[in-house]
Amino acid sequence: MFFIYICEDNLSERKFIEKCVENYIMIEDLDAKLKLSTDDPHLLINHVQENPNDTGLYFIDVNLQTDMNGLELARKIRDLDVTGKIVFITTHSELSFMTFTYKIEAMDYIIKENLGELTGRIRDCIDVSYKRYLCEKGGKQKIFKYKVGNQIRTVNYSDIIFFESSSVPHKIIMHLENSNVEFYGTIKELEGLGEEFCRCHKSYVVNKNNIKYIDKTNKRVVMKNDEICLVSVRGMKKLK
Known part of the structure; x- marks a missing residue:
């Protein structure tokens, strides 16, 4: 199964992303699941460490109001899940260049401005990463x-x-x-x-x-x- 994770500290925005993800999974009838949605980056890291065979798509807020920002979280996830797809969702467009500094290899960097565009970009990320997951799953190499x-x-x-x-x-x-x-x-x-x-x-x-x-x-x-x-x-x- 393809798993999706969210780490966003703003409750209303996190609920909005959850709804986008769950609706798209249901509409497209994907073999996928929203595995974890949280405002705590440490909880997400612990989950990835405890489930090394799970991989998937991560939606991460860059400006987490905790002791760890989204870029640091993404770098730790990248060390643990080398094939996972990482998408940043943020209001800070000026920080997009930092993904290169952290060597995260992000799939997308979505700005929280237009809710309609945000929904479309989230769906696009799920669609592309899910298709890649199916290709990897059906490929010759396990x-x-x-x-x-x-x-x-x-x-x-x-x-x-x-x-x-x-x-x-x-x-x-x-x-x-x-x-x-x-x-x-x-x-x-x-x-x-x-x-x-x-x-x-x-x-x-x-x-x-x-x-x-x-x-x-x-x-x-x-x-x-x-x-x-x-x-x-x-x-x-x-x-x-």
Whole structure:
């Protein structure tokens, strides 16, 4: 599902944006949802940190009357959600150049002057970002997101050889072609990644597309980079 977020400290203006978003989702029957609307930038950041696999469209007021302005908020979101679309809504047209200073790569910068134009621009942003979301969703490359420190990183499914439980509690080792990455998670959480992956053992989830061959006698699989993963009896049935 495509998610939309709003951070605006003016209650009446926030309600207006909410109405525009919800009406457009309903009229166009989009597989989308207004996930969070708030005046608190910290609440939005916490949500993005806690939901690393969610991405979408962010409508952000530049001049938030808090300890964090909209540009700072957008920069933090960009660090956490590298594929998210960011739209600024503000009365301060003179601040538009600051989006380049902050290196945010904003999708649009909408001025709060004409309500009719504001509604149209909001709808246009939803339409364009939703179409891009569908293209990415239906594209050949699927993307896995994982968190290292305070950063959300991505890797193509096809580049993942297998996942392995780490000796460090609650950590996973992701094996790539020529490197390994360790991050917090559990093997169980990785079972539902998609049909490309199979949990073949209590400690391993393998990318079936990157298996070199299956050694049934010794109950193991040899991956295309020649690394070996153990296979349980139940796991062997799944691989067959």
